[in-house]
Amino acid sequence: MDNITTFEDFTKVDLRIGTIIEVNDFPKANRPAYQLTIDFGDLGIKKSSAQITTQYQKEDLLHRQIVAVVNFPKKQIANFMSECLVVGAVKEKDVFLLHPESKVKNGSTVS
Template structure:
């Protein structure tokens, strides 16, 4: 299925820095609750199924790429405000997408 350029332009994809990571025991699949600083957009929270390849301490300070204009989605007792992007491995683990050098939080992907 093809999408138009106008369809793609509706997706707001930004860079942010993870500031906080907590376990999420109520999640259906193993996940963390993370807080991400998107600069002018502020802090957004997300549930991320990234426990297979990342421990909490390695995530704080890491820059990630996320879609920030989805409506909040309730996952158990938590509201996820953005979708952190990653690549699924053949073992169904997620490798996070990130800029190859530090950039300003909130900068837009295009």
């Protein structure tokens, strides 16, 4: 394997559980995407752009808990500032969101 990550590297990635509280179309994105507003409890509210329009309708995402990396630097995407990275599994070109099996407190860590 060429791409080895140490345990120390992994511990720097802050994965948290959040609940999607708002979903909007993102027409200015280069590829079809939604703008998500996510509640991370004590960490606050963060926004993210997610290219998940082929598998999810907006109403399916509202109130869904997801996993996201919350300690990446902000990233400008068109006219939108993404503050976290929603995590999903990729099958061919589709992204399937990772989520807890049962409801947990927003802001809970993932390890």
